[in-house]
Amino acid sequence: MDKVTSFGKNFTASFTPFAARTQQYVKEQLGQAEDKTQLPPDYIELEKRVDALKQVHQKMLQVTNQYSSEAYDYPANIKESFGDLSRTVSEKVQLLASATTPAEAQAALTAPPSAKPQPKTFPHAIARASLASSHLLQQQHAGAGEDPLATALEKYALASERVGEARLAQDAQIQSRFLAGWSTTLNTNLIFATRARKSVENSRLLLDAAKTKSKAGGWHMPGQQNQGHQDEEIASEEARVEIEQAEDEFVGQTEEAVGVMKNVLDTPEPLRNLADLIAAQLEFHRKAYEILSELAPVVDGLQVEQEVKRSQDFS
Incomplete structure (x- = not known):
């Protein structure tokens, strides 16, 4: 019996604040609440800043989460076979270099995979298309020396694959140093702030409910009458204590x-994470620039040689 009584007291203790908060909330929503305790202006300003920070994290993550998807720049209109994705461009170039017959060259392009399928990124797709195109030209140019365009396409394929690997390295850095950090801020720190603000709102509702109860002379059962001046003084003192406790809690x-x-x-983590994002992008573009800067003069040289040879053939 004692356990039942204890349970009843605990239930009443937990239910009463909930009921008071709910009743006060409903009154405010219906415009029936006479007074509403106002939060300090500085507090409201902090709430606005936190809300803005949350929106910033959601908006940025909505876009930058693409770095978690390997194929975010992979062309949707191309169809690559299992053979196309079987080996790296570098491996295929080595196999092609050692091929002595057209059949061996074709086998080199469709060799079984040495590891997992190759990445589906735009630079890798360009690399595979360039190597396949180079091979097609070489097949038709057999016995007539090297085709300058085929040579250039092969070199472009190798360079594009290196650019693709640099892009994957960039993505890995962004995932670990930016996405992870901003996701933690959104899903942990900002949630703590939301919970703290909810506690403030709950305590504010309880305070206003206590004030409303005091003005109404307490809550009475239907037909219950105040028992004289002494009872009113007791009720008034109880209301004062309840309001003071609610104010302290608020x-x-x-x-x-x-x-x-x-x-x-005030935490510097989001800005530090953004700096890491920029650093990863900068490193990728720097590597891509270096790779293509090495390739450009080589292709230009092949072009000049072809033009000189063409002019000599017509002279």
């Missing part, structure tokens, strides 16, 4: 929420 929750929100807003 102030405490507000101070705690202010600390949590300031911590979220």
Whole structure:
């Protein structure tokens, strides 16, 4: 029986605040609440800043999460076979170099995979298309020396594959140093701030409910009458204590929420993560620039040689 009584007291203790908050919330929504405790202007400003920070994280992650998908720049209109993705361009070039017959050259392009299928990125797709095109030209140019365009396409294939690998390295850096950090801020720090603000709202509702209850002379069962002046004094004292306790709780929750929100807003992690994102992008573009800078004069040289040879043939 004692356990049942204890359970009843605990249930009442937990249910009463919930009922009071709910009743106060409904009154406010219906416009029936006379007074509503106002939050400090500085607190409201912090809330706005936290909301803005949350929106920034959601918007940026919505776009930059593409770095988690290997094929975010892979052309949707191309169809590559299992053989196309079987080996790296570098491996195929080596196999082609050692081929002595057209059959061996063709086998080199369709050799069984040495590891996992090759990446589906735009630079890798360009590399595979360039190598296949180079091979097609060489097949038709057999016995007539090297085809300058075929040579250039092969070199372009090798360079594009290196660019593709640099892009994958960039993506890995962004995933670990930017996406992970911003996701943590969104899913952990900002959630802590949301919970702290919810506690403030709950304590504010309880405070206003206590004030409303005091003005109404307490909550009575239907037909219940006040039992004289002494009972009114007791009720008034109980209401005063209840309001003071609710005010203390409200102030405490507000101070705690202010600390949590300031911590979220002042942390340097998001800016540090953004710097890492930019550094990863910069490193990728630097490598791509270096790779293509090495390739460009080689292809230009092949072009000049072809033009000189063409002019000599016509002279």
